[in-house]
Amino acid sequence: MSKELIFGHQNPDTDAIDAAKAYAYLQTKLGYDVEAVALGELNDETKFVLDYFDEPAPRVISAAKPEVDSVMLVDHNEFQQSVSDIKDVTVTHVVDHHKVGNFETEKPLYMREEPLGCTSTIIYKLFKENNVEVPAKVAGLMLSAIISDTLLLQSPTTTETDRQAVAALAKIANVDYKEYGIKMLKAGTNVDGRSADELVDEDAKSFTMGGKSVRIDQINVVDLQDILKRTDEIKAAMEKASQANGFDLYLVLVTNVLDSNSALIVTGEPKAAAEKAFNGKLDANDVMNLPGVVSRKKQVVPPLTEAME
Amino acid sequence: MSKELIFGHQNPDTDAIDAAKAYAYLQTKLGYDVEAVALGELNDETKFVLDYFDEPAPRVISAAKPEVDSVMLVDHNEFQQSVSDIKDVTVTHVVDHHKVGNFETEKPLYMREEPLGCTSTIIYKLFKENNVEVPAKVAGLMLSAIISDTLLLQSPTTTETDRQAVAALAKIANVDYKEYGIKMLKAGTNVDGRSADELVDEDAKSFTMGGKSVRIDQINVVDLQDILKRTDEIKAAMEKASQANGFDLYLVLVTNVLDSNSALIVTGEPKAAAEKAFNGKLDANDVMNLPGVVSRKKQVVPPLTEAME
Numbered sequence: 252m253s254k255e256l257i258f259g260h261q262n263p264d265t266d267a268i269d270a271a272k273a274y275a276y277l278q279t280k281l282g283y284d285v286e287a288v289a290l291g292e293l294n295d296e297t298k299f300v301l302d303y304f305d306e307p308a309p310r311v312i313s314a315a316k317p318e319v320d321s322v323m324l325v326d327h328n329e330f331q332q333s334v335s336d337i338k339d340v341t342v343t344h345v346v347d348h349h350k351v352g353n354f355e356t357e358k359p360l361y362m363r364e365e366p367l368g369c370t371s372t373i374i375y376k377l378f379k380e381n382n383v384e385v386p387a388k389v390a391g392l393m394l395s396a397i398i399s400d401t402l403l404l405q406s407p408t409t410t411e412t413d414r415q416a417v418a419a420l421a422k423i424a425n426v427d428y429k430e431y432g433i434k435m436l437k438a439g440t441n442v443d444g445r446s447a448d449e450l451v452d453e454d455a456k457s458f459t460m461g462g463k464s465v466r467i468d469q470i471n472v473v474d475l476q477d478i479l480k481r482t483d484e485i486k487a488a489m490e491k492a493s494q495a496n497g498f499d500l501y502l503v504l505v506t507n508v509l510d511s512n513s514a515l516i517v518t519g520e521p522k523a524a525a526e527k528a529f530n531g532k533l534d535a536n537d538v539m540n541l542p543g544v545v546s547r548k549k550q551v552v553p554p555l556t557e558a559m560e
Numbered sequence: 561m562s563k564e565l566i567f568g569h570q571n572p573d574t575d576a577i578d579a580a581k582a583y584a585y586l587q588t589k590l591g592y593d594v595e596a597v598a599l600g601e602l603n604d605e606t607k608f609v610l611d612y613f614d615e616p617a618p619r620v621i622s623a624a625k626p627e628v629d630s631v632m633l634v635d636h637n638e639f640q641q642s643v644s645d646i647k648d649v650t651v652t653h654v655v656d657h658h659k660v661g662n663f664e665t666e667k668p669l670y671m672r673e674e675p676l677g678c679t680s681t682i683i684y685k686l687f688k689e690n691n692v693e694v695p696a697k698v699a700g701l702m703l704s705a706i707i708s709d710t711l712l713l714q715s716p717t718t719t720e721t722d723r724q725a726v727a728a729l730a731k732i733a734n735v736d737y738k739e740y741g742i743k744m745l746k747a748g749t750n751v752d753g754r755s756a757d758e759l760v761d762e763d764a765k766s767f768t769m770g771g772k773s774v775r776i777d778q779i780n781v782v783d784l785q786d787i788l789k790r791t792d793e794i795k796a797a798m799e800k801a802s803q804a805n806g807f808d809l810y811l812v813l814v815t816n817v818l819d820s821n822s823a824l825i826v827t828g829e830p831k832a833a834a835e836k837a838f839n840g841k842l843d844a845n846d847v848m849n850l851p852g853v854v855s856r857k858k859q860v861v862p863p864l865t866e867a868m869e
Contacts, residue, residue: 355661
């Protein structure tokens with residue numbers, strides 16, 4: 252059997268990396284000659300995970316065919332999310348938890364899709380089905396991926412199977428999953444090392460509402476205070492960006508990914524529209540709590556549009 | 561949970577029907593509200609199987625949406641092989657052993673593709689993974705499907721997993737799988753009830769070779785004598801069809817699906833070309849043995865074309 256590469260999607264997140272590494276461990280035990288690789292640089296959360304469990308980062312590849320004839324995909328199936336030359340190699344295995352599309356093979360393959368919260372949950376099932384013992388480090392990787400994908404089992408995609416896997420894997424990895432998970436998510440939403448200018452712009456989108464130019468940014472954190480303690484600095488950056496780009500109203504939605512609550516910081520005018528939209532009052536620092544709000548697209552844009560028009 | 565339909569591909573074979581029925585049994589045990597249905601009339605082999613195990617034939621449907629919002633596919637995934645309105649319903653589960661293509665979903669689903677000889681082998685694995693006991697009748701259905709798809713474990717698609725499943729299922733169903741399997745395959749290749757005119761035409765294809773009109777038919781059997789005992793009648797039908805349609809040379813390849821051997825019956829001229837093509841001699845009845853020949857496309861057409869030109 253010739254060597255195969257295993258990888259997750261482009262712009263890899265923790266599941267894309269950890270599922271590849273865990274599946275490579277399992278498949279090696281089952282007799283395959285495989286190597287886990289990555290289709291891009293690791294994010295801060297994944298770096299934290301590999302560092303914590305003292306695991307090497309996978310090699311980054313940009314094409315598969317120069318090295319191998321066949322590959323195994325984890326955490327994705329759609330070709331546009333895969334390696335650039337995916338059509339030049341044979342896909343022999345897929346383990347994934349997404350919708351299926353833009354995927355085809357010339358021959359029968361092993362393909363395991365399940366509607367669970369995380370690919371690593373499926374891979375944990377595969378260890379059990381094949382009676383392969385999970386080493387503590389590999390358990391730590393899979394645990395991290397499930398925590399990442401389900402936001403510590405809070406996301407609506409979380410299933411009972413994910414919960415059971417987290418309990419079992421935390422035991423094997425010998426970590427307190429909540430304490431560890433918060434540290435890990437915090438590492439992935441590390442705002443301390445980023446400037447206010449970066450933070451207010453990185454995920455910002457522009458809208459036109461009631462004839463005004465409105466800018467709305469979202470920053471994910473595990474503690475709202477990570478941003479709110481820098482409110483003055485953030486507001487200054489928002490005003491600077493508004494002057495430079497002609498934004499009338501600037502909203503920064505700071506979202507706590509752990510408890511699904513947000514705080515809103517507002518500069519520019521009409522501020523009253525923001526208050527009307529969310530039926531609340533901005534405090535002296537131009538900040539308002541928005542309990543239960545997590546989606547810019549579904550929970551911020553529609554009421555603000557209505558209030559502005 | 562609302563009701564879902566489970567079905568195999570159009571022009572159903574034994575696996576398409578039996579896998580649907582077995583999966584419906586399993587999913588019902590797992591709490592789903594499902595019904596196994598068929599996308600076409602049963603063939604003779606499948607009728608024999610259901611009769612043998614005293615199981616009702618599934619209802620034939622031509623569209624799914626009038627009855628349900630979601631469906632489960634077995635033994636196929638490509639939409640063009642599925643129910644006519646497949647794009648109007650949600651596919652929640654797929655269990656299959658074919659190549660994947662022309663398949664997509666809007667949401668994550670359960671999809672289990674494995675490169676095994678038969679879908680029913682995968683379904684037997686699912687029974688075991690879910691710790692659901694296989695009733696004798698359901699074992700008989702799955703056993704029949706594996707025998708059908710693998711031609712009694714002879715086909716090159718057969719895997720060790722299929723062999724193990726056959727051994728285990730035969731025990732549960734309490735049948736001698738070889739003895740039963742030959743009866744079953746024989747029922748599916750029942751030539752006794754068909755006229756010689758039908759037999760020489762049903763799977764016949766026309767070719768032009770060396771300026772002559774050549775007709776080549778193939779008849780699958782489990783015992784070459786089923787046809788060879790009717791050689792005179794078959795030859796008469798071949799000559800009648802040649803006169804009516806202007807065929808110069810008519811070949812009927814009778815293939816034993818159990819041992820991968822064939823016999824060739826030839827009428828018309830030049831008969832010498834058939835002898836030259838297969839490096840043999842026709843006997844007094846214009847019959848020649850062709851050991852190891854099973855493929856018209858790969859083993860008959862090329863040498864005959866060469867001999868004719």
